[in-house]
Amino acid sequence: MILRLALGSLLARALTVGMTILAIALSVALFLGVEKVRTGARASFADTISGTDLIVGARSGSVQLLLYSVFRIGNATNNVTWESYQDIAARPEVDWIVPISLGDSHRQFRVMGTTQAFFEQYKYRGGRSLVVKQGHGLEDLYDAVLGAEVAATLGYEVGDPIVVSHGLASFTEHDDQPFRVAGIIDRTGTPVDRTVIVSLEAIEAIHVDWRSGAQIPGQTTPVDRIRQMDLKPSAITAALIGVKSRLQIFGLQRLINDYPEEPLLAILPGVALQELWQIVGVAETALTAVSAMVVVTALLGMMAMIFSSLNERRREMAIWRAMGARPATILGLLVLEAALMAAIGAILGLALLYAGLFIAQPLVDSAFGLWLPIGPPTARELFVLAGVIGAASIASLLPAIRAYRLSLADGMMVRI
Amino acid sequence: MADQALTLEDVRFRWPGRASFGLSVPSFHMTQGESVLLLGESGSGKSTLLSLICGIVTADSGRVEVGGSDLATLRAGARDRFRAERIGVIFQQFNLLPYASVSDNIMLPLRFAPERRKRAAPDEVATLCSALGLPDEITGTTAGHLSVGQQQRVAVARALIGQPPLIVADEPTSALDAATQDTFLGLLFERIAATESSLLMVSHDERLGARFDRVVRLSDIAQTERMAA
Structure with a gap:
């Protein structure tokens, strides 16, 4: 029931929630896309020469x-x-x-x-x-x-x-x-x-x-x-x-x-390629760092969105409290909402990635000779998605703790 | 004391961080099944008193007992559970979660009160709705789409489900026009008589008094302390 109510609450704010989810989805797609290009580039690089001993x-x-x-x-x-x-x-x-x-x-x-x-x-x-x-x-x-x-x-x-x-x-x-x-x-x-x-x-x-x-x-x-x-x-x-x-x-x-x-x-070409990649690999780390920052930015946006929604939701929090919800339940509700947004964003991001890959794969191959493999999500990618949901939950703790405090201070009397 | 629905003795309370306002209630009692109208102007400490009775805030000193249980002896989590189990709350307006369906709104307190959930009959939502003159098909509707009058009746259904011994209402009629007010109070009293719950209603409107067992002025039972800031 709590889950249904959390979903209902998100649906009721479809526009802001939708924008937040879209931002998360795009950032996740970007991050996973960069990962794909990175591993693809690495594989292409290692495949520059083969068969030569x-x-x-x-x-x-x-x-x-x-x-x-x-x-x-x-x-x-x-x-x-x-x-x-x-x-x-x-x-x-x-x-x-x-x-x-x-x-x-x-x-x-x-x-x-x-x-x-x-x-x-x-x-x-x-x-x-x-x-x-x-x-x-x-x-x-x-x-x-x-x-x-x-x-x-x-x-x-x-x-x-x-x-x-x-x-x-x-x-x-x-x-x-x-x-x-x-x-x-x-x-x-x-x-x-x-x-x-x-x-x-x-x-x-x-x-x-x-x-x-x-x-x-x-x-x-x-x-x-x-x-x-x-x-x-x-x-x-x-x-x-x-x-x-x-x-x-x-x-x-x-x-x-x-x-x-x-x-x-x-x-041995393979060994020398490895050595060379260690030099080139710095750029790859930088690329990952930048796309990770984009994900962090999207999560910060979500946090700001939750913060700004708190004031208009004080009445709602008072109702929950009056009905017997503990302040911890309110905290949990906000974290659950954030996790739901992140989960939907992550899944949407994954879908965007695959759509992008299907369109871009032949183009990238012919334009850059870079082969981006399309396969089921790797363990690393799933780990990234879980990480995004986890990070979103942690990020939402700050506004959730504020809601917890507000609901303690407000009690049942909220003057709007 | 078992027939006492509510007891306040020597209660003193001051909002933390808001030193300028305090409330003290030397003595106030309600017996089980009694309906009391508490008259007070806005800003006279009505909401503070209700928060104390509901256990959302605790008194600095004195005794607040609901149905014989001293709220001060319960820990915060247990007080929240106690409120869910024993007290039905009706606000002035904006009673409902606007995004949730009517039936989810009505069943919300049961989520936090397992014993009250057991007391509630499986079809109680439908029974209450029809008793309160709400059409059957309304239960699936999102609460935000209802008229104010309908919302207040849904709030009554929510307060009554699972028959809590005490109903606390904070100016539930102030958002309604005169004709709707009368119908609303008629329905409320009819239901309370059926479940034998006690009713404590706060209002500034003396004309409502005729229906109640007792009318009490807040200024007679409580002193508010205001200090110049």
């Missing part, structure tokens, strides 16, 4: 190697010589190896030289392969395959000519050897989207007339002569390795790290 580069830090080899952020301090690369490639443990050569750019995007094997071995989001959705892969020397974002930003289509610039922010262009867009890769949500992929030989080809990072004055080798040349690279930036048996990963890693001819570094 080791990444090899010149000796530096593991996060740095990961950043430039996978995320195309920053630069390699040194290269890996072609001889070392071939030494490692010849190890019996190595199942496959994909060389990567970085250093040039096209507009704001990095150019990466690699082999056709990259398309076969690079995996993301739990073993998905790259899909060339338009055109084809690297066939001709001057073929370039674009990531989805490169094509979308610059408006390229298959067959368009593109010119690669030397270095990352220079005005020198390799305009004597233009490339042709051979294919465009489907969006992956990984740094591949922002990469121009060419063959390893093409990187050599455009640098035929270059020595020590500068063009040899007056020398231009014609394209048809370059095509006849042996375009074996002298060095690469890094290499992705898959081993035959997972048991051999650590052995091979130690072997590469102790490689006597050259200081090299081999890292």
